[in-house]
Amino acid sequence: MVIKRLKITLPKPKVSLDRLGQLVFTFKEVTKLALKTNKNLLILAFILNALWGFSAAPGFYLEKLILDRLVENIGNPNWQTALNMISILIILRLLLELTRNILSRISGFLRRALSRQFDAEINVQIGKKLAELDLKLIEDPDFKNKYDKIERESGRRAWGLMMPLSDIPNYLVGFLSSVALLILLHPLVSFGIIIVSVPQFLIDRKFIKKDYELDTKLSPLYRIWGWLSNYLVRNRNYLELKILKLSEYLVNKLRKIQEQVLYEWYGLQKKRELSRFWSLLPLTIFELGISLWLVFLVIGKKVTIGSFEMFLRALRNAQANLTGLVSSFLEIYENYIYVSDLVWFLNLEPTIERSNRGMRLSKDEKYSVKLEHVWFKYREEQPWVVKDISFIINPGERIALVGENGVGKSTLIKLIARFYDPQRGNVRIGSNNLNKINLADWRARLGVLFQEFETYPFSARETIGYGDVARINELTEIKEAARRTDIANYIESLPLGWENPLAPEFEKGVAPSIGQWQRFGISRMLFRKNADILIMDEPTSSVDPRAEEKIFNELLVKTEGKILIFVSQRFSTVRRADRILVMDKGRVVEEGTHEELMKKNGLYEELFTIQAKGYK
Template structure:
């Protein structure tokens, strides 16, 4: 067998595989419509079937009318009012039904579309929330996929519904028209299909290549979006203008666009050439069929109505084939989105969850032990190596070290946002992995240095630390007082019910005030928690606010196991113990006085900060 034959077989196999794969995804997608809006889906299906066959019925009625009139004019039949009246009434009925259905189809389409988009987005949100760790969100490939799904979920479900709403009538109209013309010659439907299907196949192939190329250029599309946001959002407005960055970011935007555009331009050109060639083939097939029908009419084998039926049917077939082909392109892209969507829904956690889980000890008795803990990020970067220490119940421990030393990573391991890639963390002798992860996290109140700013009310912002406190205003006020934000809140007209953030027209806070609010979120959780973690809790605060927080901090956390992560060493002197990290390793451990006596890394950092305050 020649190489061309092998290539043909390979292509056919690939085509069959793609068709089967698309069919499987399509069959999985349709039930989503039913689940989102069952009643509207039933109505839409019935309406679409009616729309599908109305053109064929109208064409058949036209043929009967023309043939009846021709017979009467040629004196073959006598004029019969009831026969002609019935045909005209039936024709008027089909036209009326054809004009009546579209607004109701559009209404059902819009209702289903809104429900479907909401349903798919809800599934995406629930699936993303099901990932118990944050490794997925730090995997660039996975995050690219998630961003594509999130962006396209706003319109691809609507495209799926549009394709069904338009494509089903087009497909059934084509089938019914082919059935109508088959009595004129059994080979006519076959000829029309034979000259049209190659165009469909090539178009699908090119569209697949375009989708693959678009997927590969997804990072470029995201860069374009990112560079545009740098010039169009308030977050970067000051620095963009101060440093004159506008031309740089517009140039970067153009570079990303050109890289993406050149690839897509070549594929679109290839598609246009293919369309032109196969359009000529389709026209030739139609011309031959038309010549044959007209020739039969001249010889008396076909009636004038049959000629008109062929002309109208062929026009419907060509028109609907064009529309159907266009909808097939959209459907192909939508099915590829749905394939991504379904793969996302079945993606698994990278962190194992023990079922049934062991109960979390309350209170913790012997402490939390880090045993030779290592952690490496997905890209291979080693963040922690050989970390071993014990957190005793009720102990206040400070983590210090330069940026990138691994302090925040260690805190995330304790909160089980990651699992160690080596070693073990245990609580009262039981591995942290064996506990119910949700119950364990409820034992921890935490403020991360990259805390979140929620466009919600002040009360809601604070209560996010413990949702059960949402309606407990007194508890929220106590947390606000502990964090030092209470005076600011009391000065606002709506106080704790003040909406924050510019996104919905709320009040904007300063960076320090936002940090105090995030600190209140950590404090509101402390009543039911055993561990309090503050990661750079005063990074955005002025000296007075910082002094006030630290003056009360050790009283606030008394009786709890507390971890304080900070660069400012003046605040750690009262800690029971200080752990010094450098380049992911624990290099020193002791009290403030002990570490100064050692004259090591801590003493060096302390003396550097002391020297700064001498000026």
């Protein structure tokens, strides 16, 4: 039999483009994301920034006129007439400066607003895409490395992408308007500015690549840094940190990692700044040469003092805007790898999670679940986790999965829920292969409580209502689900009742115990209206025996006529199943009722006896 390979080949971002291609790609993709975020705000920011950049040149010209009038009228007995003209020019210059200040304030606000919205939009897009992807991809180590980098940099990069993008109109128009003035002096001056700016551009481009290489090299350390930082500030870790006195040890470990990362980062930055210093020398020498030339032109009375000031200001403004323009494009280019990774991620397509395809299930029909010689492993190079498993579960049956940790029980649940497809064999729903069935239909029939279920910090009503979000406001049915797990009384004792937050960080929020969280999780599963196949992985492991008995009695009533599959290490619960599947090393080694399995004197009897001894 041919084995389907599960080994994942991640699609590669477009890193093979030439430098210009990378710049164009990044600029295009950033613009698309920005337009999607807030098209009107982006266009308005572009227009205002362009106006601000253009307004510098008229200011230089007004200053030239003011200076020339002052020089012309030194010692003029008719100074009052000249004063009127100079006053008008000064007022115009002040009005222009006021306009520039207003444009700058509005533009700054728009850029900050765009950056925040852009950051929020990226986070939303990342969250939506992650929810669409297959679990086999999400759990792949190569994917995790790339995704962690995208997630880690998303906030920082949002600002780094939006600022240069919105600044380009300002720098471009500002440069062109200053060049228009410098052409009056000599056309070659403008060309010279571009030439002497090339070394700075080349140096910056060189170190952008080195920055990325260093970031890639340090990526594993960044992951440990992030994990340690998060661990040290999480409330749920405080007790263990205090008992084990881990805090000082972990802080020292974190500091060593930080020192190593920062040492390499500082070393690269020193080289960058030294190289930048040398790259700025041609620009400085060029400005000095033009300034001296203008001095000689003034002495030779070929240009006025006002023209001297205007050309000098235009020269510096052209240099500043060209540097800003190049820096903006370099910043966008610097983000090429991040943007290409982000675009790659947002364009990933699932193979399993395609809920709009496949055969639709009849709402009125109850289906059996059948496994036929199923084999599965997570990665090609790893051993089999599930080995040649076959069984059938008929509608209305209660099935228990029993076995020591790591024998494949939770993996079996993931296969039934179709988070993965087996490499060999088939999972059938009724007579149909699960991979041919509409996934949304199938998941709607499932109520699953995983071993690592989510503890939502929101209201008690929402926490249970998330089991069926279309009915999240149906409080009567939410209360009924809570009553069946004996959590309703606890909720109603809270200060805000059903609207009380379940996290102490919120006002009047509380921190439920682990056992109470399990009851919330079971209530959420029971709230699913159309679920006729209920799956629970260690559902009552943290619940006291009396509560467990009550919850399980309610489950048996609630699940009448439905398939119930549960994983449990508590044999007081397991023995009530219609059928028990005993797993060992990825295989089902025993099957039967509690009484039948006890008579076999096999693994089940051994595990039961070990647990029973603890109660004697």
